Amino acid sequence: MPNIRLIARLDIKGPNLIKGVQLEGLRVMGDPEEFATRYYHQGADELIYMDVVASLYGRNNLTEIVRHSAQNIFIPLTVGGGVRSTDDVNALLRAGADKVAINTAAIKRPGLIQEVARRFGSQCMVLSIEAKKVSEGKWEAYTDNGREPSGLDVVEWAMRGCELGAGEIMLTSVDQEGTRRGFDCDLVRSVATAVPIPVIASGGMGMTEHMVEVVKAGCADAVAMADILHYKRMELPEIRAAGLDVGLHVRHL
Amino acid sequence: MEKKNVQQRYNLPGEIIYCKKCTISNQRPRITFDENGVCSACNYAEFKKSLDWDQREKELVDLCDRYRKNDGSYDVIVPCSGGKDGGFVAHQLKYKYGMNPLTVTWAPLLPTEIGRRNLDDFIGVGGFDHIMGTPNGKVTKLMTNLAFHHLGDPFQPFIYGQTNFPLKMAVQHNVSLIMYGENGEVEYGGDMKNAFKPTRDIEDHDKHYFSGLPPEFWVEHGVSPADLAPFCAPRYEEILRNKTQIHFFGYYKCWDPQENFYYCREHTGFTPNTERSEGTYSKYASLDDRIDGYHYYLGFIKFGIGRTTSDTAHEIRDGKITREEGIALVKKYDGEFPKKYFSDFLSYTKITEEQFWEAVDSWRSDHIWKQENGVWTLKKPIYEEG
Amino acid sequence: MKPVVTIIDYGVGNIFSVCRAFEHCGAEVRLCDSEREILQAERLVLPGVGAFADGMAGLRSRNLIEPINQFAGTGRPFLGICLGMQMLMESSEEFGLQQGLGLIPGKVVAIPSTGDNGVPHKIPHIGWNELLISETNRVGTIFDNTSSGSAVYFVHSFHVVPKFSQSRLADCDYNGRMICAAVRSDSIYGCQFHPEKSGEIGLTIIKSFLDK
Numbered sequence: 001m002p003n004i005r006l007i008a009r010l011d012i013k014g015p016n017l018i019k020g021v022q023l024e025g026l027r028v029m030g031d032p033e034e035f036a037t038r039y040y041h042q043g044a045d046e047l048i049y050m051d052v053v054a055s056l057y058g059r060n061n062l063t064e065i066v067r068h069s070a071q072n073i074f075i076p077l078t079v080g081g082g083v084r085s086t087d088d089v090n091a092l093l094r095a096g097a098d099k100v101a102i103n104t105a106a107i108k109r110p111g112l113i114q115e116v117a118r119r120f121g122s123q124c125m126v127l128s129i130e131a132k133k134v135s136e137g138k139w140e141a142y143t144d145n146g147r148e149p150s151g152l153d154v155v156e157w158a159m160r161g162c163e164l165g166a167g168e169i170m171l172t173s174v175d176q177e178g179t180r181r182g183f184d185c186d187l188v189r190s191v192a193t194a195v196p197i198p199v200i201a202s203g204g205m206g207m208t209e210h211m212v213e214v215v216k217a218g219c220a221d222a223v224a225m226a227d228i229l230h231y232k233r234m235e236l237p238e239i240r241a242a243g244l245d246v247g248l249h250v251r252h253l
Numbered sequence: 254m255e256k257k258n259v260q261q262r263y264n265l266p267g268e269i270i271y272c273k274k275c276t277i278s279n280q281r282p283r284i285t286f287d288e289n290g291v292c293s294a295c296n297y298a299e300f301k302k303s304l305d306w307d308q309r310e311k312e313l314v315d316l317c318d319r320y321r322k323n324d325g326s327y328d329v330i331v332p333c334s335g336g337k338d339g340g341f342v343a344h345q346l347k348y349k350y351g352m353n354p355l356t357v358t359w360a361p362l363l364p365t366e367i368g369r370r371n372l373d374d375f376i377g378v379g380g381f382d383h384i385m386g387t388p389n390g391k392v393t394k395l396m397t398n399l400a401f402h403h404l405g406d407p408f409q410p411f412i413y414g415q416t417n418f419p420l421k422m423a424v425q426h427n428v429s430l431i432m433y434g435e436n437g438e439v440e441y442g443g444d445m446k447n448a449f450k451p452t453r454d455i456e457d458h459d460k461h462y463f464s465g466l467p468p469e470f471w472v473e474h475g476v477s478p479a480d481l482a483p484f485c486a487p488r489y490e491e492i493l494r495n496k497t498q499i500h501f502f503g504y505y506k507c508w509d510p511q512e513n514f515y516y517c518r519e520h521t522g523f524t525p526n527t528e529r530s531e532g533t534y535s536k537y538a539s540l541d542d543r544i545d546g547y548h549y550y551l552g553f554i555k556f557g558i559g560r561t562t563s564d565t566a567h568e569i570r571d572g573k574i575t576r577e578e579g580i581a582l583v584k585k586y587d588g589e590f591p592k593k594y595f596s597d598f599l600s601y602t603k604i605t606e607e608q609f610w611e612a613v614d615s616w617r618s619d620h621i622w623k624q625e626n627g628v629w630t631l632k633k634p635i636y637e638e639g
Numbered sequence: 640m641k642p643v644v645t646i647i648d649y650g651v652g653n654i655f656s657v658c659r660a661f662e663h664c665g666a667e668v669r670l671c672d673s674e675r676e677i678l679q680a681e682r683l684v685l686p687g688v689g690a691f692a693d694g695m696a697g698l699r700s701r702n703l704i705e706p707i708n709q710f711a712g713t714g715r716p717f718l719g720i721c722l723g724m725q726m727l728m729e730s731s732e733e734f735g736l737q738q739g740l741g742l743i744p745g746k747v748v749a750i751p752s753t754g755d756n757g758v759p760h761k762i763p764h765i766g767w768n769e770l771l772i773s774e775t776n777r778v779g780t781i782f783d784n785t786s787s788g789s790a791v792y793f794v795h796s797f798h799v800v801p802k803f804s805q806s807r808l809a810d811c812d813y814n815g816r817m818i819c820a821a822v823r824s825d826s827i828y829g830c831q832f833h834p835e836k837s838g839e840i841g842l843t844i845i846k847s848f849l850d851k
Contacts, residue, residue, distance in 0.1 A: 003790065096656050122763065123688060146527075221766070222766070
């Protein structure tokens with residue numbers, strides 16, 4: 001079976017890697033390419049670059065960073081933030097991205113998912129969903145980096161996105177993100193069991209137990225981590241080893 | 254309703270100019286701009302970078318050594334609300350500098366859930382002794398209504414109380430030292446006279462926060478001296494006898510509100526809101542009172558300076574965002590009407606919606622606002638500047 | 640002397656990454672979309688992601704099918720990656736029956752939506768999966784320096800079913816389903832996975848191809 005992927009997620013603003021808490025407070029951590037290169041060499045399975053101010057400026061600004069990163073990093077790269085048209089997607093793919101993550105633009109115009117899937121293939125169309133808990137078992141999808149409610153039910157939206165041609169879902173818990181208190185496993189499981197496409201869980205990892213839990217109880221196919229890596233609380237080889245120790249199906253290096 | 258002369262009342266320049274470095278305009282009362290078009294707050298921020306903070310910390314250590322009591326009684330009063338700023342100050346003083354703080358909060362008018370939770374966590378997770386001062390609710394509502402109508406700021410009575418309560422507690426508990434977070438005038442652009450001192454003169458507390466309404470005014474409107482007493486400072490002689498001193502932690506430590514957020518996240522269980530505050534983009538500041546939004550909104554009406562402008566201004570100075578980003582954020586969020594708690598606000602102050610808008614519009618100065626087809630717009634917003 | 644590799648640019652897929660990976664491995668990369676360049680190539684790479692029909696249409700509209708077939712007859716090294724590998728086959732069932740290059744007998748069909756125990760699994764097959772290469776098959780191929788069990792990166796919803804088992808150079812196991820990970824017919828190779836996205840292991844495979 002394919003291995004559970006351990007993905008390093010980098011939130012980028014302008015030239016900087018930044019990190020927040022609950023998608024808030026944007027502390028500058030440093031040069032994104034430096035971090036990305038390190039994660040590649042430490043065995044990250046994939047990288048995700050998110051442009052966190054894209055919705056403010058109305059465009060994705062990561063093309064240059066993608067181009068540079070693709071020079072020496074040979075693992076899949078997903079890029080998101082402010083992607084609004086198939087032309088935007090094309091520009092990022094030509095620069096070296098493998099997949100594109102779309103949230104706000106897809107909610108505003110779901111037909112975009114179909115267009116991207118048709119023109120470039122489902123495998124490159126990652127539907128990014130920011131989920132905020134409304135009540136037990138119910139989550140609402142947010143846009144603009146966790147700032148604006150959309151009125152959409154997350155599970156229903158995920159299913160619809162899949163029908164329209166999304167190849168993967170990247171699911172971020174707005175409540176858990178940056179808190180290091182674990183993932184929202186109920187959320188992940190609700191989505192992962194509702195769609196036949198892979199689900200990447202993002203937001204909340206503080207220790208390796210959380211990773212194990214979101215795969216076992218949450219049925220995640222991949223785990224995205226940010227805070228734990230950027231603040232060097234743990235390094236990827238350690239995290240991978242801890243997963244293997246408890247029988248998690250991650251890649252052996 | 255008669256239009257107020259905002260320009261005269263607040264001594265505002267007729268031409269609107271924006272700071273070259275941040276998003277604030279010269280309409281913020283008492284702010285000054287230098288010959289390069291840079292505001293005093295930005296210049297102060299630059300100045301902060303050149304300071305010897307090790308030396309300042311030494312002064313703090315000395316101060317604490319002088320005031321520490323070591324006998325179980327309180328040796329410093331820390332005014333707080335359960336938020337990131339008071340939280341940072343209290344935690345540092347207690348756990349780093351070995352003081353025994355009594356933390357004090359002047360009750361929010363209409364507390365929010367997240368605000369109460371953060372205050373409980375501050376007390377229960379951070380670990381602090383705490384006193385909440387809650388004045389008579391009926392009186393507070395009446396005063397809030399009066400302040401809204403006569404001062405164009407419903408929050409003014411709260412601010413009087415909040416300013417004076419720590420003085421009262423200091424006197425009552427025989428604590429001489431009061432430690433605030435930052436000196437708002439100095440950090441955000443205002444009266445710069447205390448920029449080089451750690452303290453604020455006790456006599457000063459009158460000048461900025463009472464907005465010139467004498468006790469007679471209140472009596473005339475049904476608020477007796479006894480009703481007013483909780484909001485007032487203790488008698489001056491008692492303040493002197495207590496050897497009361499007001500210090501600013503921002504003098505001793507380089508003040509950065511966003512860093513306070515991270516600190517409190519780690520140490521006092523502080524949680525940001527999961528949705529942004531209305532009128533701005535941030536989720537970690539000023540979360541505790543449902544009335545808050547109306548204070549900021551009226552600031553926007555009077556000065557063209559909304560919550561986003563204030564938030565972006567200090568984040569630019571603290572190096573968290575660029576001016577370009579600040580302007581984009583101002584364009585997106587500044588002046589957004591806080592509708593979430595509007596009905597709560599109206600029923601609290603016993604004002605009708607019609608009265609609200611009539612009053613609000615009476616504070617729109619012609620030098621800031623223009624009306625086109627019944628719609629009010631800013632004459633010179635920052636995002637239309639070259 | 641740097642090995643020269645010609646990469647076909649037919650409007651489909653992430654050309655940049657493929658080029659970079661080959662450059663990183665010491666090759667001189669030439670992008671081409673013309674008959675002449677293909678025929679003159681020392682070694683040829685056909686990359687691609689997306690739908691089979693789009694890929695074939697891209698080749699057809701540039702009149703590249705004939706030259707590719709001719710090149711394949713020369714015995715010079717040829718590598719198809721992902722969609723490129725699928726197009727080497729005779730046909731594909733994706734969006735109706737489509738005709739491929741026909742360089743290796745076999746077809747392209749949808750990956751079964753369940754594991755061999757009947758439990759549904761995720762489609763596309765996305766992630767790192769271990770290459771199962773038989774020892775006898777390995778030597779002299781692009782897996783010269785790659786041990787069986789090395790994980791490489793897959794992302795696809797359709798898989799290749801070669802007609803003859805000797806065409807199967809490597810497989811991978813997806814919940815009990817054997818998926819063809821690589822094919823070979825003399826000097827023609829196909830990788831369903833992305834060697835340019837498989838870290839050091841992928842680069843080793845690329846270097847091996849450059850040595851052919």
